[in-house]
Amino acid sequence: MAESIAMLPWSISSAAPLDHRVMLRANCSSQKLERYSGTCTEASFSRLSSTQPSLLFSNSKKSRLKCLPPLNVLVDSETQAVPAKPLVGNDKIGVLLLNLGGPETLDDVQPFLFNLFADPDIIRLPRLFRFLQKPLAQFISVFRAPKSKEGYAAIGGGSPLRRITDAQGEELKKALWSKDVPANVYVGMRYWHPFTEEAIEQIKKDGITKLVVLPLYPQFSISTSGSSLRLLESIFREDEYLVNMQHTVIPSWYQREGYIKAMANLIEKELQGFDTPQKCVIFFSAHGVPLAYVEEAGDPYKAEMEECVDLIMEELERRGLNNPYTLAYQSRVGPVEWLKPYTDETIIDLGKKGVKNLLAVPIRFGRCCDRVPPICWSYGCI
Ligand SMILES: C=CC1=C(C)c2cc3[nH]c(cc4nc(cc5[nH]c(cc1n2)c(C)c5CCC(=O)O)C(CCC(=O)O)=C4C)c(C)c3C=C
Numbered sequence: 001m002a003e004s005i006a007m008l009p010w011s012i013s014s015a016a017p018l019d020h021r022v023m024l025r026a027n028c029s030s031q032k033l034e035r036y037s038g039t040c041t042e043a044s045f046s047r048l049s050s051t052q053p054s055l056l057f058s059n060s061k062k063s064r065l066k067c068l069p070p071l072n073v074l075v076d077s078e079t080q081a082v083p084a085k086p087l088v089g090n091d092k093i094g095v096l097l098l099n100l101g102g103p104e105t106l107d108d109v110q111p112f113l114f115n116l117f118a119d120p121d122i123i124r125l126p127r128l129f130r131f132l133q134k135p136l137a138q139f140i141s142v143f144r145a146p147k148s149k150e151g152y153a154a155i156g157g158g159s160p161l162r163r164i165t166d167a168q169g170e171e172l173k174k175a176l177w178s179k180d181v182p183a184n185v186y187v188g189m190r191y192w193h194p195f196t197e198e199a200i201e202q203i204k205k206d207g208i209t210k211l212v213v214l215p216l217y218p219q220f221s222i223s224t225s226g227s228s229l230r231l232l233e234s235i236f237r238e239d240e241y242l243v244n245m246q247h248t249v250i251p252s253w254y255q256r257e258g259y260i261k262a263m264a265n266l267i268e269k270e271l272q273g274f275d276t277p278q279k280c281v282i283f284f285s286a287h288g289v290p291l292a293y294v295e296e297a298g299d300p301y302k303a304e305m306e307e308c309v310d311l312i313m314e315e316l317e318r319r320g321l322n323n324p325y326t327l328a329y330q331s332r333v334g335p336v337e338w339l340k341p342y343t344d345e346t347i348i349d350l351g352k353k354g355v356k357n358l359l360a361v362p363i364r365f366g367r368c369c370d371r372v373p374p375i376c377w378s379y380g381c382i
């Protein structure tokens with residue numbers, strides 16, 4: 001089995017994104033395509049409709065225009081005008097960071113799981129059976145809680161996600177202010193405090209007039225950014241203040257140069273810790289989703305994840321690092337088939353093939369933690 005296993009520290013982002021998906025009016029045609037180009041990121045909630053999932057989650061490659069919008073501009077939800085300096089007149093700028101949320105104590109675990117499983121983007125029941133969503137969520141959350149609690153107990157008794165996301169928000173705010181963009185940054189979690197609804201209340205209290213919505217998931221999935229954006233869309237639809245507020249959405253950003261280079265930097269640094277770095281297998285492990293999300297609902301998650309890994313590997317190759325690598329998916333829950341290959345099976349295969357040096361890269365994780373990384377937690381004994 002593997003002689004050395006190194007882990008990259010969890011440091012880029014906390015979770016994963018919804019593509020296109022929300023984009024109904026993108027202004028990309030004039031943008032030059034470049035290596036790190038990705039899907040257009042501008043979207044207007046006012047154009048979203050949760051009753052039209054095909055508009056949100058088309059998996060047609062053709063419908064996904066490529067562009068490279070600068071992150072530091074605001075796109076007017078009505079006109080798509082892109083002013084060089086977004087701060088005009090009395091505008092108050094806000095950035096809303098969306099994330100999953102996590103239980104802060106072991107007592108929070110079951111209610112957190114209830115919120116998660118009550119989400120129709122997580123447990124996708126046929127329309128006829130939707131009335132069962134909450135009873136089912138109650139049942140599964142009670143059933144799952146002991147196993148989840150074990151995991152959270154192993155990483156100090158709660159999720160570090162709020163702390164990490166708050167810290168990211170603080171750093172983002174500092175970076176924006178240093179660029180003369182005096183924006184407020186808000187954190188809105190999907191399944192635990194501070195809930196998205198709480199962030200929106202604060203945004204209204206602060207009188208924000210222009211809002212950038214940034215899910216902290218580099219790659220889009222129906223179950224992560226998709227769910228958060230759908231919730232946001234329903235909040236916006238019912239609120240006169242929000243409907244009239246200019247806003248833009250960054251659905252995914254796995255292809256951004258800064259992100260790819262940051263991942264490559266971390267990998268390059270960790271490889272240096274091996275005796276024979278060039279022989280080390282780079283093992284990307286990502287949170288999975290049920291296969292049906294991709295094959296039936298058109299979730300772009302798998303495609304974005306694979307493209308992301310390719311981009312990171314290309315960046316490493318440009319630096320003269322030509323290591324073998326593999327991508328596998330973990331964290332499956334329940335009886336249905338999830339994205340393959342599975343992480344546990346892949347690790348065993350690598351061991352059988354005689355791989356002695358493995359660098360595990362938690363590219364998109366569930367129970368993430370800087371103290372006990374989940375891959376050690378779950379697979380350390382294999
Ligand atoms: C049951 C379906 C689930 C889907 C689909 C799913 C997708 C998904 N999740 C993340 C990121 C995270 N998930 C986290 C915890 C978590 N996720 C599920 C289930 C699904 N996730 C459960 C039951 C749990 C709770 C923990 C457990 O019992 O295993 C977390 C951790 C949050 C924290 O506490 O810090 C993250 C992050 C992604 C990226 C994703 C789809 C791509």
Ligand SMILES: [Fe+2]
Nearest residue numbers: 287331365366
């Ligand atoms: Fe998850």
